[in-house]
Structure formats: C-alpha cells, structure tokens
Amino acid sequence: MTKFDEATQAIRVDDQTYDVCLDPGYSIGGPLNGGYLMAVILRAVVDDSPFEHPVSTTSQFLKAPVAGEARVRVERLKVGRTAAFHRATLIQNGAPQIESLITTATLTGADPIYADKAPEIMPPVAQCIALPAPKPESGMTLNAQMEMRFDPPTIGWLSGAPSGRPESRAYFRMAEPQDPDPFVLALAVDALPPVVFSAGGRGWAPTVDLTWHLRALPAPGWLSLIGSGRLVADGWFDEEVEVWDSAGRLVAQSRQLARVGRG
Template sequence: MTKFDEATQAIRVDENTYDVCLDPGYSIGGPLNGGYLMAVVLRAVVDDSPFEHPVSTTSQFHKAPAPGPAQVRVERLKAGRTAAFTRATLVQDGVAQIESLVTTATLHGAEPVYADPPGHRMPPAEQCVKLPDPKPESGMTLNAQMELLFDPPTIGWLGGEPTGRPEARAYFRMTEPQDPDPFVLALAIDALPPVVFSAGMRGWAPTVDLTWHLRALPAPGPLTLIGSGRLIADGWFDEDVEAWDATGRLVAQSRQLARVGRG
C-alpha cells in the first residue's frame, strides 16, 4: 500500500458511512487539494458499488475540510445493469463539506471505436521544467506527493511572462512510485495550477464544482495533463483538463467552474 493509498483509505463503519482520515500532506497552502478529496470520496463510493470504476464524478465544494478524521456518507440512488448512481457527502464535525454525484460502471478496456488525438503536443520530458520547491511556510505540502514536469511557456507566469491564455500542461507522476489508477486520476485531474495564472491572473482560485469522467483505465507510466479554458468573465472561469496515459490514450476529462482570485 502506497502513502497515497493509505491517505485515501475509507473504512466502512455502517451501511451508509465510511470513516476517513484527511491527510495534511495534500494541502495547497491551507485547504486540502480538491482532487485528493475526490479520491477519498471515490474510495468509499467504489467500495459500496456493484461496479468497479467511477466513470463520472461531480463534486460541489461547499467548505474546505481540515486534515483529520471525517466521514463519507454514501447513498446508492439506483443500480442498473451497466451503471450505478451514488450520492456521496464528505462530512466533518457533523458539517457537510463536499457533495458529490457519482456514476460507477465497469470499463473493459476495449479498443476505441473513435478517438481524437491530443489537441496539444508536449515537448519531451527533458525539455520540461519543475516548479520551484514551495517555501515550507507556504503550507504547500501537495507538491511533495507528485512530480509535475511543465511545458515551459505554461509556467511563464512564474517569471512574469504569462502566455495570455488560460492553459497549463505537464507530465504527472506520483513521487512514490505507483501506477496510475482511477484514484490517482482524481488527484491528477485537479493537480495543475489554475489555468488563469497563465492568462495573467493570480491569487486563490477556488473550485466551485468539478466534473470528471474516467474514460479508460490508465496504463502504467506517467500521465500527460493538458489544461485549458474557454472563457474568463464575470469573476468565473472554466478549466478543462484532459489526462492521457503513457500509451497516448485519453483516460480522463474534467471541467471545473471556478472563481477568479482577488489576490
């Protein structure tokens, strides 16, 4: 069991409740990373489901739970022949923190009937760059859990040279060697810096809701994350992230609606 597997463990305590322990190692400067929290929720949902894979997850982020004990309450809304539907609520100190709707099914890894190519070609990993290590006082503990190698222009904002477009692209792998699975994908799909940083904005950009679809089980090896946005207006922006596996297969798609930071 990897540290990530342990940090996302969900232990059933009754028909509708799982105990979890939110790990301080997934903090983005105070709040815990949304992808990590979705992975925790999905551990409970998948355990409860007659199917194996979380093919669709929508999470609304109501509050920012603190590291420590919490519960995932699951309610199976319907189970059919090919899919089951679950409502899941992450609760801490009796207060609902994250509300999710999850569709589970079992993917069989059939060859695609149709597959678009990636919209962006990544430079080879050796031309990509890491973010500088965060200062210990920043509380950015998440960065130590994963290795992100960025397509350089998409972190030009770090040196005062944003590209002017909402975008972020990087290779992703866990620092502790672990083959990607649907739970790692939940983390990966929300692991990039907000795409609006590249459009010249800064500051805390809280996710309001995030939907992601698991499209195939990822092959072992690094993932490629391609993040983009279509519109920044009225204080809101969309962020789309695609995750491609090491064989060049699209394995996950996400879209989140988030607030532009004021910072």
Template sequence: MTKFDEATQAIRVDETTYDVCLDPGYAIGGPLNGGYLMAVVLRAAVDASPFEHPVSTTAQFLRAPVAGPARVEVERLKAGRTVAFLRARLVQDGAAQMECLVTTATLGDGPPAYADEQPPHLMPPPEQCVRLPDPRPESGMTLNAQMELLFDPPTIGWLTGEPSGRPESRAYFRMAEPQDPDPYVLALAVDAMPPVVFSAGARGWAPTVDLTWHLRALPAPGPLTLIGSGRLVHDGWFDEEVEVRDSRGRLVAQSRQLARVGRG
C-alpha cells in the same frame, strides 16, 4: 499499499457510512486539494457500489475541510445491470464539506471502437520541460511533495511575471512514490496543476466551486500527460478543462470545473 492509497483510505462503518482521515500532505497553502478530496470520497462510493470504476463524478465544494477525521455518507440512488448511481457527502464536524454525484460501472480493457489520437496540444519532450521551484516550508504547499510535475515552459511564464495571456497549463504527471495510475490517481491528476487562469494574468488562491470529471479508460502504467485550458475569464469566474492521456497517448480522463478568480 502506497502512501496515496493510505491517505485516501475509506473504512466502512456500516452500509452507508465510512470513516476517513484527511491527510495534511495534500494541502495547497492550507486548504486540501479538491482532486485529493474526490479520491477519498470515491473510495467510499466505489466500495458501496456493485461496480468497480467511478466513470463520472460531479463534485460541489461547499467548504474547505481541514486535515483530520471526517466521514463519507453514501446514498445508493439506483443500480442496473451495467451502471449504478450514488450520492456521496464528505462530512466533518457535523457539516457537509463536499457533495458528489457518482456514476459507477466496470470498464473493460479492449480496444476502443473510435479514439481521437491527436491531443489538443503537442507536448515537448520531458527533458525540455521544467519543474516549479520547491515552495517555502511556511507556505503550507504540501501537495507538491506527493507528485512530480514537468511543465511545458510557456504555461508557467506567470512565475517570472511573463504570463502567456491565455488560460492554459500543461504538464507531465506522476506520483512521487512509485505507483501506476488508477482511477483514484486520475481524480487527483485532473486537479493537480496550477489554475489555468494564472497564465491569463491572475494570481492567488482560485477555489473550485464545481468540478465534473469522466473516467474514459483505465490508464496504462507510466506517466500521464495533463493538458489544461480555459474558455472564459469573466466577472470573477473562470472555467478550466483538463484532458488526461496515459503513457500510450490514450485519452483516459476529461474534466471541467468552474472556479473563482483568486486575489493575489
């Protein structure tokens, strides 16, 4: 079991309840990363489902849970021959922290009937990409140590005061500990990059309000490519779409989230 597997483990208490322990290693300046929280909830939801894979997840982030004990409450809504629907709630100290609607199925590994092989943006080779500087120990940015991100340089111009002016973020992704990507790693990956609004000139914590992502295929071993973009920044809100491709270039996950523009 890898460190990430342990950090997202859900222990079954009864048919509808799972004990979890939220890991402080997945924090962003204090709050825990939303993708990490989804991975925790999905462990419980899939265990409660007759199918193996979380093919669609919609999460609403009600509060910012802290590291430590929590539980996941799962309600089975409907199950058919190929698809099951569940509701899952992350609860801490008696209060709901996150609500999820999860659709599960079992994906095969055969060739697609149709696939768009052209990503929305061609990444430079990894040797031309850059890492963000290590955060200061007092910053509470522990998430960085759990994964490796190599960024397309134009998308992190905000770091030196030269944002591109477009909401965008692109990077190669892999876990810091050797681990092939799986659906739970993909849940983390879709929310792993800095907010795309940074490249549009905004700064500060940008809390996610609602995030929906789809598992499109089981990823091949190796690094992932994350391509993020936004369409509108307006009235304190922005949207962010992320496309995830595996080491073979196949589309394996898609996400869209609505978030608040942070205050620097």
C-alpha cells in the same frame, strides 16, 4: 499499499457511513486539494458499489475541508445491470463539505470504436521543467506528493510573463512509484496550477463545481495533463483538463468552475 492509498482509504462503519482521515500532505496552503478529496470520496463509493470504476463524478465544493477526521455518507440511488448511481457527502465537524453524484461501472479495456489522437503540443519530458519547491512556511505540501514537469510556455507567470491565455500543461506521476489508477486520475485532473494564472490571475482559486469522466484505465508511466479555459469574467473562470496516458490514450476529461483568486 502506497502512501496515496493510505491517505485516501475509507473505512466502512455501517451501510451508509465511512470514516476517513484527511491527510495534511495534500494541502494547498491550508485547504486540501479538490482532486485528493474526490479520491477519498470515490474510495467509499467504489467500496459500496458492485462495479469497479468511477466513470463519472460531479462534485460541488460547499466548504474547504482541512486535514483531520471526517466521514463520507453514501446513498445508493440506483443499481442497474451495467452502472450504479450514488450520492456521497463528505462531512467534517458535523457540516457537509462536498456533495457528489457518482456513476460507477466496470471498464473492460476493450479497443475503442473511435479514438482521437493525443494532441501534439507537449514537448518531451526532458524539455519540460519542474516548478521551484515551495517555501516550508507556505503550507503547500501537495507538491511533495507528485512529480510534475511543465511545458515552459505555460508557466511564464512565474517570472511575471504570463502567456495571456488560460492554459496549463504538464507531465504528471506520483512521487512514490505507483501505476496510475482511477483514484490517481481523480487527483490528476485537479493537479495543475489554475489555468487563470497564465491569463494574469494569482492567488488561491477555489473550485466551486468539478465534473470529471474516467474514459479508460491508464497504462503505467507519465500522464500528460492538458489544461485550458474559455472565459475569465466577473470573478469566475472555467478550466478543462484532458489526461492522456503513456500509450497516447485519452483516459480522463474534466471541467470545473472556479473563482478567480486574489493575488
């Protein structure tokens, strides 16, 4: 079992309840990363489902959970022949933190009837760069859990020269050697710096609603994360992320609505 597997494990208490321990290693300055929290919730739902894979997840982030003990309450809405539907709630200190609707199924890895080609916008890994390590006092522990190599034009905001477009692109893999799986993909779709940074925004940008789809089981190796946005207005922005695996296949898609941070 990897450290990530341990950090996301859910222990069954009864037919509707799982105990979880939210790991401080996935902090973004206090609050925990939304993708990590979704991975925790999905562990419980997949354990309860007769199907292996979380193919669709929609989560609303009511509050910002912190490290420590919590519970996931799982409700089966319907179980069919090819898919199951669940509602899951992450609860901490007696209060709902995240509400999720999740569809599970079993992907077979069959060849697609149609598949788009990977976008030719990412340079080779060797030409991409890592972000500077955060200061220990920042509470940004998430960075240590994964390796990311960024397409240089999308991190101009670091030097005060944002591109002016909401965008973020990087290669991604776990810091501890681990082949990507659906739970790693849950983390990956929310791993990029907010795309609003490249449009001039700064500060913590809390996710309000995030939906992501598992499209295929990923091959081993680096994942490519392609993030973009369409509108930044009235204190809100949207972010879409495509995740491509090392074999050039689209393995996950996400869209989220978030608040523009205060620098």
